[in-house]
Amino acid sequence: MSRAKDISGLEFIALNAMLMALVALAINMILPAFSHMTGHFNLPDPNRIGLSVALLYIGLAFGQILFGAWSDSIGRKLSLNIGLLIFLGGALLSYFSSSFWGFIAGQVIQGVGLGAPRVVTVAIVRDRYEGAMMARTMSFIMVIFALVPTVSPYLGQGVIRLAGWRALFVLFGVGALTMLIWLNTRLAETHPTDARTPLSFQRLAFNFGAVLRNGPAMLYAGALGVVSGAFIAYLNMSQQLFEVQHGLGSRYPLFFALMSLSLALASFLNGRLVVRLGVERLATIGVVVMCASSIVMAAATRAMGRKESLTELSLYLAVMLFCFGLLVSNLNALAMRSLGAVAGTGASVVGAVTTFVSVPLAILIGSFYSGSSVPLVLAFAGFSAISFCLVKLADRL
Structure with a gap:
């Protein structure tokens, strides 16, 4: 047995978590650089730099479709290798770009490349597990994935102070090369040759059609996409909410990190509870608490006739990220x-549906921002209610 096949359960979780964490790093590390990039590219509207995150997600959606389907035909590891190299190329383009739209193009290419670690890792876990055990494993992967945002803004802020915002993309390149080495020396292929489907248009179309016709799968993906729209809007608006609206300045990464800890805590607890309580019950609890808390927050803000305090906003967002x-x-x-x-293919379609639903919703929410968290609170309330309906319909099917 080769050394790659001896990878332990803990290392399996760590490797897949760090592959997924590249997505969080590429998004969260540049958040403290928004004001620097706005000035560097002479942008008239500070909201415009938020397009870098939204369009990275668009590239991510296309990358998920591409690499998920490829991985069923050419294997998981080769798909990851190609994706990581594309991500590296996008990081280099963003580093060398002298124009805003060149920088945006680099972000989109990074997103396409990140589609591989984002979706193929899910397929790798599904190759080994299913149902509650898959949810349990994904929860522990998400603990590490969720902890990355707690340190990435600090890391990004430190890199910016030491070497400027462009150095962030050098760090992304180093991360991609590190993952390439770890992947190819330690992980065995989880999708054997005899289980692969021929790489042809007809076979791909058949597989995509089979997934798209799976009503429950698409409803669950839509439910996740709707609530993800509010989450991505939070990422886009967090710098303005904390740093500008509440005057935190350089303390913004601290509050962003504290919020992210609640997401990590939820993932850890989910991994401990999901086998006992069941996937459906925990999903229902999450969406109901999200909706009820948002309604209470919106009603309280309206009744008080003032903007929420920093403490009130922080507690509310901690609950949202936990859910x-x-x-x-x-x-x-x-x-x-x-x-x-x-x-x-299933992971690619689920991921793409989630992204194509969430990104337009996030951009829509961001367009309503005018110095208040009200649009974000209403989005969490409304989108979680829609998500609840989709989950219940999928449960019936």
Whole structure:
């Protein structure tokens, strides 16, 4: 048996978590640089730099479709290798770009490349586990994935102070090369040759059609996409909410990190509870608490006739991210439950549906921001209510 096949359960979780964490690093580390990049590119509207995150997600959606389907035909490891190299190329383009739109192009290319670690890791986990055990494993992966945002703004802020914002993309390149080495020396291929589907348009179309016709899977993916729209809007607006609206300045990464800890806590608790309580029950709890808390927050803000305090906003967002932490692992596991035969294509379609639903919603929410958290609170309330309806409909099917 080769050394790669001896990878332990803990190392398996750590490797897949760090592959997924590249997505969080590429998004969260540049948040403290928004004001620097706005000035560098002479942008008239500070909200415009938020396009870098939204469009990275668009690239991510296309990357997920591409690499998920490929991984069913060419294997998980080769798909990851190609994706990581594309991500590296996008990081280099963003580093060398002299124009805003060149920088944006680099972000989109990074997103396409990140589609591989984002979706193929889910397929790798599905190759080994299903149902509650998949949700449990994904929860522990999400603990590490969720802890990355607690340190990435600090790391980004430190890099910016030492070497400028462009150095962030050098760090991304180093991260991609590190993961390439770890992946190729330690992880065995989880999708054997005899289980692969021929790489042809007809086969890809058949697999995509089979996934898209799976009503429960698509409903669960839509439910995750809706609540993810509010989450991405929070990422886009967090710098303005904390640093500008509440005057935190350089303390912004601290509050962002504290919020992210609640997401990590939810993932950890989910991993401990999901086998006992069940995936469906925990997903329902997450979406109901998210909706009820948002309604209470919106009503209280209106009754007080003033903006929320920093403490009130922080407590509310901590609850939202805790609920989101419950939903990510469980709704993903529910969507993938019946897609084991085409796990790569299934993960790509689920991920793409989630992204194509969430990104336009996030951009829409961001367009309503005018110095108040009210649009974000209403989005969490309304989107979680829609998500609840989709989950219940999928449960019936």
